[in-house]
């Protein structure tokens with residue numbers, strides 16, 4: 227293989243995979259989560275993989291970029307970013323199309339559209355060089371990446387379906403049972419509870435039950451902005467010394483700064499700092515002490531490395547955010563975490579919640595809550611084409627075309643309103 231390889235063909239395949247009824251501030255997960263799988267082929271026979279959101283608007287943009295890519299040099303990442311910017315400028319709206327279930331309002335689509343193409347180009351570079359992706363990001367600073375077990379309030383089934391293997395979790399005892407399963411099955415050494423579902427007192431009681439059941443295990447609570455600053459301070463007082471951080475207790479940089487000024491409990495975010503331009507005001511007002519990176523949202527792996535450097539410079543902690551995802555994304559997250567010197571917390575992952583995947587098994591296993599960083603070329607995962615085909619068929623037949631937690635919840639509970647700033 228020569229260094230002159232060029233991208234010759236690109237495919238973007240939307241897929242749907244079964245997702246349990248996980249509850250959150252804006253509603254409940256639909257029966258299927260969507261992702262798009264990118265395959266970049268080169269004229270030298272290599273394939274680079276990427277994974278991203280698959281809401282319809284986002285898919286249309288991915289397709290537009292894909293059509294322009296043949297002939298592009300997979301090493302020319304700046305050129306790729308300019309190409310994506312050009313394609314977006316020629317479309318109707320530059321705002322990100324991925325709806326994030328209604329939780330995030332992302333200003334620009336550039337980072338979210340560029341990201342999976344960058345990952346796929348880096349995968350190609352790794353295959354060409356015969357080096358794992360973490361080497362392309364500066365080298366591994368750790369051989370294993372620790373994740374936290376991600377707990378959710380949930381129903382035992384989607385309406386009309388039979389109960390799932392996790393069962394219902396609507397109170398402290400059931401959350402502890404869910405946590406046991408996570409810890410016993412995957413070995414997680416820290417736990418995060420997705421809140422914003424029940425009144426804060428009940429969510430605090432669940433965290434306290436977890437503390438009693440797993441003494442010493444680091445805990446986090448993330449209500450996705452369901453509380454006012456006053457409530458957030460009450461919760462912070464109650465959970466001081468119990469949680470390692472509170473994640474997005476209240477919406478916005480100003481609200482978070484108000485909470486931060488009144489507590490020593492570290493505040494983390496994947497909601498009010500979601501782009502580089504949010505860092506200066508957040509840092510100036512000491513609004514957050516921990517930023518959750520997410521390469522899907524922050525413009526790929528290299529920009530996520532840059533984010534890591536900025537957090538280190540300004541004395542912020544760094545953790546990693548996750549939405550429902552499949553194995554290609556997990557591999558990219560693992561390589562990024564492996565190459566990030568200043569990663570100060572275990573990363574989030576939704577991975578245990580999925581029952582279907584499209585990579586060949588064996589590459590990424592959770593042992594003691596950690597995934598060993600692949601050392602084979604590129605991402606180190608191989609696409610299972612039969613599974614890709616099946617999950618694409620499932621996309622075509624399932625009827626879900628974008629993530630809509632609130633709409634789905636209102637089909638089941640018509641009077642439901644998002645809990646943002648409710649308490």
Ligand code: GKR
Nearest residue numbers: 250448450496547548549550
């Ligand atoms: O999947 O329900 C969910 C989560 O609430 C997710 O959408 C969030 O983006 O995991 C996320 C978070 O940490 O805020």
Ligand code: MG
Nearest residue numbers: 448473474496
């Ligand atoms: Mg969060």
